[in-house]
Amino acid sequence: MKKSRGIITLILVLGILAGLCYYSATIISSTGVGEDRSINLGLDLAGGVSITYQVVGDKPTDEQLDDTVYKLQKRVEGYSTEAQVYKVGDDRISVEIPGVSDANKILEELGKPGTLEFQTEDGKTFMDGSAVAQAKAATITNDTGNKENIVELTLTDEGAKTFAEVTSANVGKALPIVYDDEVISYPTVQQAITGGTAQISGMANYEEAESLASQIRIGSLSLKLEEMRSEVVGAQLGEEAISSSLKAAAIGLVIVMIFMIVQYLVPGVVAAFALAIYTTLVIATLYLFEITLTLPGIAGIILSIGMAVDANVIIFARIREEIADGKSVATAIETGFARARSAILDGNITTLIAAAVLGLRGSGTVKGFASTLAIGIILSMFTCMVVTKVLMHAVYAIGVRDAKFYGKAKERKPFDFVGKTGIFIAISCAIIVCGCVGVGMHKSSDGTILNYSLEFKGGTSTAVVMDKQYSIKEIDKEIVPLVEKITGDGNVQAQAVEGTKQIIIKTRTLSLEERTKLEKTMTKNFGVDKKDITSESISSTVSNEMKTDAIVAVVIATICMLLYIWFRFKDVRFAGSAVIALSHDVIMVFICYVLAWISVGNTFIACMLTIIGYSINNTIVIFDRIRDALKKHHAQTKAAYKEIVNKSIAQTMSRSVNTSITTFVMVLVLYIMGVTSIREFALPLMVGLLAGTYSSICLASEIWYLLRTKGMKKE
Known part of the structure; x- marks a missing residue:
């Protein structure tokens, strides 16, 4: 140049x-103010629309409620991945969607959950909405080469079996789709449908196809729901x-x-x-x-x-x-x-x-x-x-x-990391054993070893009509500290209902004594009338299905990462040693959560995933040096492999230390200056950063060496 x-x-x-x-x-200055150019904020930072649905009919079972919550969660993710759906009491479901302020618009778009039925021409119902796994609008090119708007249905295994039998017996006939006793589609069976997927054609435009798909999706809920109330709520923090x-x-x-x-x-x-x-x-x-x-x-x-x-x-x-x-x-x-x-x-x-x-x-x-x-x-x-x-x-x-x-590269005399493998493993094992002992002795009143947050175990929602409208800042400064004293929990969520004097306080599950104490505190300090205070139990916003999704996703992600390492490094032992190093880091962070009694919520998943990504990145840098050295020197003895590993760690030492310092500094500043929720995220991250740096330098490559040289001669 x-x-x-x-x-x-x-x-x-x-x-x-x-x-x-x-x-x-301009984006940062507008964010949270409501200008056009601003980042979408979640419920915790900006609030949004809260809609409460009431179950119609008999009292539902827990299984029916859980199933409906999960399906609604999937539905509202179209608005935001940060939307929350949870049970309220025994027969209600609340939906909270961040970043919007028009409840009526959301209600119109979300649709009214009702009863969906698939019927024969004579009006006999052969299948309900629970048989539909997914419904989505699409545009395809038909046999004549023209564009056509359709709705694609994916059925459950049981639904596919039933649909195959009915369509086989009704070729050339119509199978009406009925939503709340109103026919919303009248498709004709062209041929037997046996593959578990179907297409509904004949839409005038894509919007019509999307509207039908939306009705089918919301109609596939396990329960019939009706809107009980809707409101715009302020930020939780x-x-x-x-x-x-x-x-x-x-x-x-x-x-x-x-x-x-x-x-x-x-x-x-x-x-x-x-x-x-x-x-x-x-x-x-x-x-x-x-x-x-x-x-x-x-x-x-x-x-x-x-x-x-x-x-x-x-x-x-x-x-x-x-x-x-x-x-x-x-x-x-x-x-x-x-x-x-x-x-x-x-x-x-x-x-x-x-x-x-x-x-x-x-x-x-x-x-x-x-x-x-x-x-x-x-x-x-x-x-x-x-x-x-x-x-x-x-x-x-x-x-x-x-x-x-x-700058000039500092000549580092390789330290005998491999020779100290036993000491490194002993140090890690000692910390883990002591941590496990501490975990065994550290249990809550309900016998759990983790301090599960509202997102994971639910809690109590207390609605209070105050003497005036409170701002977010006033709630955070005047009300939240008093509630935290009663609950002993630093993760109280409080938000205002816009346009009213009502605030909603979400806490861990409160005992009768704690609820009474909260009522007395509100009446004494804010002049609230006791009859204007109502409390009810709420479920976790992370359902069992969502927990399963998260666990499955993490397992698959970890397997894919390790398969990639195996493919790139052409040696399964690299992947194996990386697994051991990752397990070490995850255990260390888990122990930190237990002993420091840090609230386990959505940030727990994010923290664990961040540490896995950071640790694997650290480890790969050293593995890359080992791979380069192996290409140049065809090691045949333990001594040769030992020299390669020690030299590779020494060559990447400055990188490992400097990267750890810069990352740790960012998180440390966050811990010092952040609010409670941020500090509870930053502390285990700092532990994970230290553990990840240690495992990358002192464990991963050394374990690879042990696996690679097993049974090999020393000289």
Whole structure:
């Protein structure tokens, strides 16, 4: 690159950065205010519409309610992955959808859950809505080559069997679809349908097809529901949650940039610019793709800023090594990027695989977390492989060519990590055993070892008509602390019902004594009339099916990640040792949750997934060095393998330490400045970061060595 071109490139990059900063600033300043250009916020940060449905008819069973809650959850995810559905009492279901303020519009679009029936021409019902697994609108090209709007039905196994029998006996006849005693479609059977899927054609347009699909989906609920009430509710958390998180992000970002500049000189300055571009791109992408942002999402983005430094650290370490080997700066830059590419791609692709599986298989907040994770990974790879590379070449082109400006790789005498494997394993086992003993002794009054939050075990919802309308800030400052004293729980959720004096307080399940104490507190401190206070039990917002979805998604994601490692490294022992290292990290974080009595909610899943992604990324960087060494040296003895492993760990030590420091700093600032919910997310993350760094350096590669050299001669 010529000098003139380098100058133009730098000016263009600075111009793009300035534009992105301005664009991101307008998004951040509008978020939470209600302007057009703002990020969608979740229920915890912005509130939304709350709709309560009453079951029609006899009292439902728990199984019927649970089934209906799960199906409604799937339905409302079309509005937001952060929407919540839960049971209220024995015969009601509440739906809360963030980011909207028109309850009537949502009610109209969501539809009134009713009874769906499939009938024969003579009016005999042969199948109800429970036989429909999915219904969606689509546009296809028919046999004549014309576009046609249809509704695609996917049936359950039992439904497919029944549908096959009935359609076989009614070819050429109509099978009306009836919703609440009204015929909504009158399709004619063209042929026997035996595959468990069917198509309803004849729609005038796509909107008509979508409307029919929506009615079928909502009609497939296990129970008939009717609207009991709808209202617009305020945020569950105070304004301090957003402001403190943004301040933490800004401070952490500045600290990380300063660290990179001090540590890596000119490349550090380049990394600072790339990091600024990365941060603004994340903000812009969240807005453009209408990703719903929650408090855990903010924490996840701040964490991703720390992790985004990782790729740059890998590249700069490679460049320094090339310079130390006598290469010119220009050659070192080109070779450094080329040699770092495999570690960066492998580390990020494994985590991207996890995000894809979680997005496809997960539900609720797991889907939201997967979206944020995928955005962070893709943008991180783009900024390091494209933006950083362009800037490095431009800086070199304008005349910054002296090797002293790029730093020098420190010659590290390999420490005998492999020789200390027994000690490392003993340390981990001792910590785990002590932790397990502590876990066994640490139980709640109901016998559980985990402090499950409202999302996982439900609780009590108390509605109070206050003496005036309270703002979010007033609720957070005046009411929540009093409730926390009664419950001893730092995760009280309180929100105002807009346009009224009513507030809703959600807590863990309260005893009769605690409910009475809460009533006395509200009447004494706020002059509330006792008759204006009502309490009722609410179920968890994470149903058993959603828990199963999350567990299955995590298991599949982990298996896919390990299969990728096996494929890329051509050795199943790499995958096996990675499994052991990951298990070590997950156990450490689990122990932290128990002993620190941290609330286990949706952030628990996000925390565990973040640690798995971080740890596997750390481990792959070292594995990549081992793979490179094995290509150059065909080791035949234990001593040769031992030397390769020790040298690979030493070569990546600065990268492992520096990445851990930058990521830890971001989370530490978040912990210091964040609200209670943020701190309860940040603390186990810090434990996981330390455990992940330790396992990557002291366990993963050493275990691979033991597996690889089993039965091999020493010399």
